[in-house]
Amino acid sequence: MSNTQPAPVASEHVELKARKVSFDWEETPLHWVPGDPFTTHTINVLHLLLPAGERWFVHVYEQALPYVTDDRLREDVIGFIGQEAIHSQAHDDVLPHLRKLGLDPTPYTAQVDWFFEKLLGDRTLPPGRPRRWWLMERVALIAAIEHYTAFLGDWVLNADALDRVGADPTMLDLLRWHGAEEVEHRAVAFELFTHLDGGYRRRARTWALAFSALVFLWQRGIRFFMENDPTLLDPKASFADFVRKGRQGVLPSTPAMLRSVPRYLSRAYHPSQEGDTAQAVAYLASSPGANGGR
Amino acid sequence: MPRFTTVALVAGAALLVRRAVRSRMSTAPLWPMPALDVPVSGYGRGSTVPRKVLVAGRGTPAEGVVELRLEGAGLPAWQPGAHIDLVLPSGLVRQYSLCGDPGDPSAYTVAARLVEDGRGGSREVHEQLHEGVEIEIRGPRNRFPLVDSPAYVFVAGGIGITPVLPMVRAAEAAGADWRLVYCGRSRATMPYLAEVERLGGDRVTVVAEDESGFPELEFLGRLPVGTAVYCCGPDGLMDAVGAAMSEGRTPRLERFTAAATTGGTAFEVELRRSGRTLTVAADQSLLSAVRAELPGLMYSCRQGFCGTCRQRVLEGEIDHRDELLTDDERDDSMLICVSRCAGKRLVLDL
Numbered sequence: 001m002s003n004t005q006p007a008p009v010a011s012e013h014v015e016l017k018a019r020k021v022s023f024d025w026e027e028t029p030l031h032w033v034p035g036d037p038f039t040t041h042t043i044n045v046l047h048l049l050l051p052a053g054e055r056w057f058v059h060v061y062e063q064a065l066p067y068v069t070d071d072r073l074r075e076d077v078i079g080f081i082g083q084e085a086i087h088s089q090a091h092d093d094v095l096p097h098l099r100k101l102g103l104d105p106t107p108y109t110a111q112v113d114w115f116f117e118k119l120l121g122d123r124t125l126p127p128g129r130p131r132r133w134w135l136m137e138r139v140a141l142i143a144a145i146e147h148y149t150a151f152l153g154d155w156v157l158n159a160d161a162l163d164r165v166g167a168d169p170t171m172l173d174l175l176r177w178h179g180a181e182e183v184e185h186r187a188v189a190f191e192l193f194t195h196l197d198g199g200y201r202r203r204a205r206t207w208a209l210a211f212s213a214l215v216f217l218w219q220r221g222i223r224f225f226m227e228n229d230p231t232l233l234d235p236k237a238s239f240a241d242f243v244r245k246g247r248q249g250v251l252p253s254t255p256a257m258l259r260s261v262p263r264y265l266s267r268a269y270h271p272s273q274e275g276d277t278a279q280a281v282a283y284l285a286s287s288p289g290a291n292g293g294r
Numbered sequence: 295m296p297r298f299t300t301v302a303l304v305a306g307a308a309l310l311v312r313r314a315v316r317s318r319m320s321t322a323p324l325w326p327m328p329a330l331d332v333p334v335s336g337y338g339r340g341s342t343v344p345r346k347v348l349v350a351g352r353g354t355p356a357e358g359v360v361e362l363r364l365e366g367a368g369l370p371a372w373q374p375g376a377h378i379d380l381v382l383p384s385g386l387v388r389q390y391s392l393c394g395d396p397g398d399p400s401a402y403t404v405a406a407r408l409v410e411d412g413r414g415g416s417r418e419v420h421e422q423l424h425e426g427v428e429i430e431i432r433g434p435r436n437r438f439p440l441v442d443s444p445a446y447v448f449v450a451g452g453i454g455i456t457p458v459l460p461m462v463r464a465a466e467a468a469g470a471d472w473r474l475v476y477c478g479r480s481r482a483t484m485p486y487l488a489e490v491e492r493l494g495g496d497r498v499t500v501v502a503e504d505e506s507g508f509p510e511l512e513f514l515g516r517l518p519v520g521t522a523v524y525c526c527g528p529d530g531l532m533d534a535v536g537a538a539m540s541e542g543r544t545p546r547l548e549r550f551t552a553a554a555t556t557g558g559t560a561f562e563v564e565l566r567r568s569g570r571t572l573t574v575a576a577d578q579s580l581l582s583a584v585r586a587e588l589p590g591l592m593y594s595c596r597q598g599f600c601g602t603c604r605q606r607v608l609e610g611e612i613d614h615r616d617e618l619l620t621d622d623e624r625d626d627s628m629l630i631c632v633s634r635c636a637g638k639r640l641v642l643d644l
Contacts, residue, residue: 017595018594018595018599018600020595020597020599021342022342022343022344023342023343024343024344024346025343026346048335051334051335051336051338052333052334052335055334055335058592058602061592062592062602065590065592066590078592078593078594079594081592081594081600081602082594082595082600082602083594085594085600085601085602086342086595086599086600089338089339089341089342089601090342092335092336092337092338092339093338093339093340093341093342093343094338095335095336095337095338096336096337096338096340099336105336106332106333106336109333109335109336110330110331110332110333111330112333112335113330113331113333113334113335114330114331
């Protein structure tokens with residue numbers, strides 16, 4: 001049954017390499033989407049989740065790497081690891097700036113660090129078969145998360161509404177550099193999962209877990225930022241706001257996000273079927289930050 | 295009546311429990327899990343942010359030498375021998391040794407001699423870096439570290455005094471036995487002369503070419519074992535120091551060529567957990583040598599910025615060539631894609 005086999009689109013494959021980046025946050029205001037704290041903080045949650053999250057990707061892949069028997073996939077995984085390590089560093093470097101602007105992320109990052117390092121860490125299950133099972137479970141979780149990072153990457157590369165509302169150019173460059181690399185390497189996590197395990201039940205189970213964890217952590221992060229923002233008198237955040245901003249195009253649209261769910265759960269899914277590598281590579285060639293900001 | 299006592303006791307106990315739980319939760323939000331560690335995230339090491347400093351002071355410590363005081367916020371601490379890169383307004387990148395106070399997080403001090411027929415970097419420093427100019431710096435890095443030793447001999451030539459000056463101060467503060475041979479064309483062209491003479495008295499030998507020609511270095515051949523010899527200056531001086539030392543001993547040198555990331559000298563590396571020892575050739579990276587033995591090893595950028603190839607070092611002196619690690623991390627770990635061994639042998643926890 002050919003339609004149940006994930007079909008990669010060969011032309012979407014590109015050699016991966018980590019890029020040295022440089023972003024100067026000096027001029028970036030607290031509400032870098034002018035006059036729109038909700039959108040600002042919704043996107044800012046990335047800076048809370050990604051430093052620990054992407055370090056965790058690297059940590060898990062370090063353990064998965066010895067099981068890879070395909071040389072091309074190993075090259076891809078090695079490129080992926082470097083890109084993720086730099087993403088983690090770049091988002092982490094935003095947080096001291098937020099702290100300087102009066103928004104201390106420490107209470108939340110402490111929880112996120114615990115979540116990725118302890119709860120999703122190596123010692124959650126006892127050694128032996130359970131631990132090997134746990135490694136495969138985490139590889140599958142990363143594949144599910146990468147489905148969303150690629151979705152968000154593709155969205156931010158095309159989010160002209162953010163330019164129209166005058167969002168901070170440095171922050172946009174960070175998001176688009178990151179988004180473009182996510183689009184560029186969007187197939188790696190899925191291919192690694194397919195190579196090592198690929199079971200459909202595991203794919204569906206880990207998708208459900210990743211999706212609920214992301215929704216939970218994200219709304220908690222938005223509320224944390226809104227409540228601790230020193231300039232906000234009415235720190236309310238609601239799901240309706242999210243839907244409304246999605247319609248305006250400054251955040252991903254809710255229907256588009258929901259539509260991406262059955263695509264990942266389809267048996268014929270392969271990440272190279274969505275997103276545009278050429279657009280990502282073109283952005284990376286012109287991004288000030290990804291060209292060293294020099 | 296006993297019922298009333300029971301109810302009161304239970305209510306009191308419940309109140310106490312509630313208080314205890316609340317105070318526990320306020321220190322540990324994930325109660326009943328243990329209190330959260332201080333997060334690693336949120337204290338970015340700044341490796342993706344350009345570090346800007348302001349030229350806040352400019353002086354002339356000697357003829358043809360300009361000293362710059364570069365002010366910034368939260369500048370990383372450094373050890374004597376360290377240097378920084380200045381990203382000059384034209385985009386040229388040049389290395390300068392730090393010669394100020396290592397404990398001052400608010401400013402770095404560098405000094406540059408104008409080289410008339412040089413590659414243009416020193417001219418730009420002299421002509422364009424005036425007070426109030428903001429420039430980007432990278433680093434600090436240290437390829438010329440001061441090792442613990444009971445006795446030191448420093449040989450500095452001209453502007454080569456800049457990395458040596460903080461070393462002399464540190465040696466003096468540690469109460470070590472030290473002496474300095476400071477050479478230059480003439481006393482007027484030798485920066486920080488008064489300071490080192492005041493610091494060292496008769497432990498400082500000043501050799502100005504116009505007064506007394508070239509320095510006498512034969513004493514280097516008679517030094518007791520255990521004396522560390524440091525030299526920074528023109529190539530001729532560094533060669534003379536190397537030649538004067540007894541067989542089998544080498545001075546520690548600081549050469550300012552373009553920051554090399556590949557090549558060096560061959561050395562041996564022991565992988566302690568695997569129980570293997572291999573040789574890293576002069577034109578080979580440590581990563582590629584180790585990878586031949588351990589193919590599943592992590593790495594990615596191979597340029598010393600992603601940090602994924604970091605390994606723990608158990609023994610041996612490291613020649614750090616990366617842009618990423620902090621001083622603390624450098625004490626016992628290295629990025630094996632670019633960094634090498636400063637001596638003959640390294641032991642890795644692999």
